[in-house]
Amino acid sequence: MQVPILKQGGVLIATIQAALSDEDLLELRTALVQQVVRYRSSGVIVDVTAMDVMDSYASRTLLEISHMIRLRGAATVIVGIQPEVAFAMVQLGLTLEDIPTALDLEEGLAYLQQKARSIN
Amino acid sequence: MAPDTQILIASDKDVVTARQQGRAVALQAGFSVSEATLIATAISELARNIVSYADQGSVTLKPVHGPNGTTGLTIVASDSGPGIADVILALRDGYSSSGGLGLGLPGVRRLMDEFDIVSGAGRGTTVTVTKWLS
Numbered sequence: 001m002q003v004p005i006l007k008q009g010g011v012l013i014a015t016i017q018a019a020l021s022d023e024d025l026l027e028l029r030t031a032l033v034q035q036v037v038r039y040r041s042s043g044v045i046v047d048v049t050a051m052d053v054m055d056s057y058a059s060r061t062l063l064e065i066s067h068m069i070r071l072r073g074a075a076t077v078i079v080g081i082q083p084e085v086a087f088a089m090v091q092l093g094l095t096l097e098d099i100p101t102a103l104d105l106e107e108g109l110a111y112l113q114q115k116a117r118s119i120n
Numbered sequence: 121m122a123p124d125t126q127i128l129i130a131s132d133k134d135v136v137t138a139r140q141q142g143r144a145v146a147l148q149a150g151f152s153v154s155e156a157t158l159i160a161t162a163i164s165e166l167a168r169n170i171v172s173y174a175d176q177g178s179v180t181l182k183p184v185h186g187p188n189g190t191t192g193l194t195i196v197a198s199d200s201g202p203g204i205a206d207v208i209l210a211l212r213d214g215y216s217s218s219g220g221l222g223l224g225l226p227g228v229r230r231l232m233d234e235f236d237i238v239s240g241a242g243r244g245t246t247v248t249v250t251k252w253l254s
Contacts, residue, residue, distance in 0.1 A: 054161070088157045
């Protein structure tokens with residue numbers, strides 16, 4: 001299950017469309033980091049609305065994606081964590097640490113635009 | 121009571137299959153979407169431990185009857201891998217022997233109502249967890 005990545009201006013949008021295996025998550029990580037470099041993107045949004053489960057492996061991979069992209073000077077926002085998924089994550093002890101999250105794609109884009117404005 | 125479902129776990133794709141089947145069985149057993157997500161998350165952690173540490177094993181979903189007419193879902197994650205030398209240590213938050221988050225087993229224990237583990241070096245590992253319908 002490949003995750004489509006759309007380019008909108010300086011932002012890459014990866015929309016997860018179904019349950020992902022560990023391998024799929026690693027492919028997403030590679031693809032996002034490569035494309036951030038190729039397109040000189042300033043921000044990345046990972047839309048996890050369709051994710052059935054966010055377990056420790058998925059959380060760790062999202063953290064890695066965010067840290068790698070930050071080293072490139074770009075920001076990552078995770079959007080669309082479902083309420084029941086959030087509930088399970090907290091019980092499991094997963095916090096996504098310092099990665100910004102937003103309700104949906106629209107709010108994620110607004111966050112990145114605001115961040116870009118505050119830098120310029 | 122629905123029959124048991126056994127899912128063989130040998131790759132990361134089987135982890136996804138196991139948690140999806142677990143969710144379906146949980147919903148069928150009457151659990152809410154939120155509870156089914158907790159169960160699916162626990163299965164994901166347990167099945168991944170099998171792939172990471174034992175190469176292969178199985179996850180069995182068992183609709184069960186409890187005391188006082190309660191019903192629930194028991195999940196048995198079993199492998200004949202190297203086993204866990206120090207189970208107490210593995211159940212401590214923050215401990216992992218594979219560089220992971222170290223949240224697997226203590227987290228699973230928090231997600232479920234009952235938790236039991238039988239393991240030992242060279243003896244494989246069997247984790248049995250149950251969620252009761254409230």
